Amino acid sequence: MQVYSTLHRQLVPLVPAQPGEIGMYVCGATVQSEPHIGHGRYAVAFDLIRRYLVWRGNRVTYVRNITDIDDKIIVAAAEAGEKVDERAQRMESVFAKTYESLSVLPPDIEPKATEHIPQMLTLIERLIERGLAYPAPNGDVYFAVRTFEMYGRLSRQRPDELMAGARIEVTEAKNDPLDFALWKAAKPSEPSWDSPWGPGRPGWHIECSAMAAHYLGADFAIHGGGNDLVFPHHENEIAQSEGASGETFSRYWLHNGMVNLGGEKMAKSTGKLVGLSAAIAEYGGATLRLFYLRAHYRSPLEYSKELIEAAAASVDRIRRFALRAPRPEGVEPDQAIVDHFIVAMDNDFATPEALALIFDGMTEVNRELDNGESADSKIAAIHQLLDVLGIRPDTITGDVSQVRNLVDELGLAQGPLEDMMEALLEDRTMARVERDFARSDMIRDRLAESGIVVEDTADGTRWFWR
RNA sequence: GGCGACGUGGCCGAGUGGUUAGGCGCGGGUCUGCAAAACCCGUCACUCCGGUUCAAUUCCGGACGUCGCCUCCA
Structure with missing residues (x-):
């Protein structure tokens, strides 16, 4: 190393x-x-x-x-x-x-x-x-x-x-x-x-x-x-x-390296700074963490809305992957992926390269899953590497109150988030079957407002917090 | 002025003496009620000037530029 x-x-x-x-x-x-x-x-x-x-x-x-x-x-x-x-x-x-x-x-x-x-x-x-x-x-x-x-x-x-x-x-x-x-x-x-x-x-x-x-x-x-x-x-x-x-x-x-704002070092003394708590509140800790990891730790890192949103998009990609390909139990991680990761990280903790190989792996897994193949060892490897990087896509949650409001409006039962989401998505699926797209789209839009993304995939409807 | 880091495609960001990084974005396609996602195809760059070499973005020298430290600072 x-x-x-x-x-x-x-x-x-x-x-x-x-x-x-x-x-x-x-x-x-x-x-x-x-x-x-x-x-x-x-x-x-x-x-x-x-x-x-x-x-x-x-x-x-x-x-x-x-x-x-x-x-x-x-x-x-x-x-x-x-x-x-x-x-x-x-x-x-x-x-x-x-x-x-x-x-x-x-x-x-x-x-x-x-x-x-x-x-x-x-x-x-x-x-x-x-x-x-x-x-x-x-x-x-x-x-x-x-x-x-x-x-x-x-x-x-x-x-x-x-x-x-x-x-x-x-x-x-x-x-x-x-x-x-x-x-x-x-x-x-x-x-x-x-x-x-x-x-x-x-x-x-x-x-x-x-x-x-x-x-x-x-x-x-x-x-x-x-x-x-x-x-x-x-x-x-x-x-x-x-x-x-x-x-x-x-x-x-x-x-x-330092974080820059407008090309200059972020510092209290110059007033060039963005509060960490505020950024976490707006984008979530996982997005911030990925934002940092996208650059090598020694390089200067510019902070901007565009760059933080690029990081947020990558977090979404990881989150979708984790939903589609949950961690398999008792499966040996793919050695080629793990070895590649070690080569990257042994070289002064090259996280941009490590992230690149993880994204590569996700693309491969998605392709294999699309083709109906099993990709368990690759999936296990990717989950393990995300753990090492401290990226936990499954821990992100948001404010449930708006979901409760929607549930009330539609006359559905209050309960734990998982149950409410199940009821809402079932309602939405019924609406789609009846081709009442106004209703189905309303449900999706309202959930989007509360920070929940709803997507219809070949494997069924999925949702996650953004 | 001294010390140090660095200049890669629309943006971010790896890497290599001659052969695909990756992400985001963008264009096209498959799928789809729509949207999104996912997948496929395309988007092929390396600050400038010399030098070494059969060959340089990749090595050497110089120029220019950016950033940091020299004061509290992650």
Whole structure:
């Protein structure tokens, strides 16, 4: 299996320290405000990687953190008149809901920064002992970038050239403008924790170093996150972790590409964003998930109505397939299809190619079914691969209230959705037999309005939620 | 200015030194009360300029362009 590692800048074989034992740390969200489409991408990308690695027989420990204390949260909470921890918890639950809608599995461990302050303090003390960090007179503690020779290895930045860029925060407390905060002295009314350097809160980067080491040790396989985190966040993590332990910190660095809107990165700071919850409400989580998977995880991904609707059309195609060709019991999946999938996915998780072969397989199955042949092993393979990709066409549902209204109007019996649909479709079939097409079309149209597609096929009438 | 990624048909998006990606859309057909679906056929591209080669979209060099990072960021 080959992965593209930002550290190596090329495809490299994925070889964990212990064969089949993969520790995976992914930088999760800062729960400052509602997630946008971009947040869904990182979540789906690494969920996919995790699922695939597990499916291939690895024991994966997936850690995805929550940053629940930082400047942005403090500011956002103040603006909203909320307590910092309350806001963080509220946003955390919004994120959790969207993850669930996107079929993103919960990580094995989801550590929060505020619950690992002791680990961070220990790490900072060690860095000071080793001469890589220093407390400043104002109560801050800084990492001394120039003392860490390898600084810039991940992002290919040289400290002198960073200086030339000059957009670096200059603080009098720092010995060098490149130094970054490990610990920030608390201002009045800010949340704070006791430390050897006085009350304060952690700098952003230290939490990931501390929590990754705590749960995965130093030499774990994969560290992931958005490619906007390469510098400075991941660069600083390496400096802190390797500076403290003297060991390599994470073997491979995987970074997902950004979601663009109108050709530019989606970001809160520029106001160029679409809310994730709103998009899920409009199109459904499965469509969003497929939207992400249509592009390779490292490529930029443009968000637009046209592209999301193309994804929705593909979800419909998958859904129809699942209805026509349900998962057969006790059938061995077609090995050729599975092998092809593995070749694609072993190549840095090439989901566009994987999707292409699944669509190919669906076309073959449909053809064979049209010809009255059995296609069970191919069907089994396709269902299995959809599972690995986390695409679950059977879990989509909609609002039943309009169906109830229609049932009432037609004088049919209320009941579970399945029963009501059966009654409605029977009514419609009768109307068609009597050539009362006004009535049959009305039923179909009304169901369409409530999000249910009704189609008459050679095998009979089928329906599904869109 | 520094670092990095990338430029494929109407759109999205793989891939390859000479032979079909796939999806969406579009045109035609089979089927059908209609619609939709499904299937079949068609829609054959690779930013530009040099170079290597019998042969380049695919390798090398250059130009142009796009995007990201260098500041909080998935």
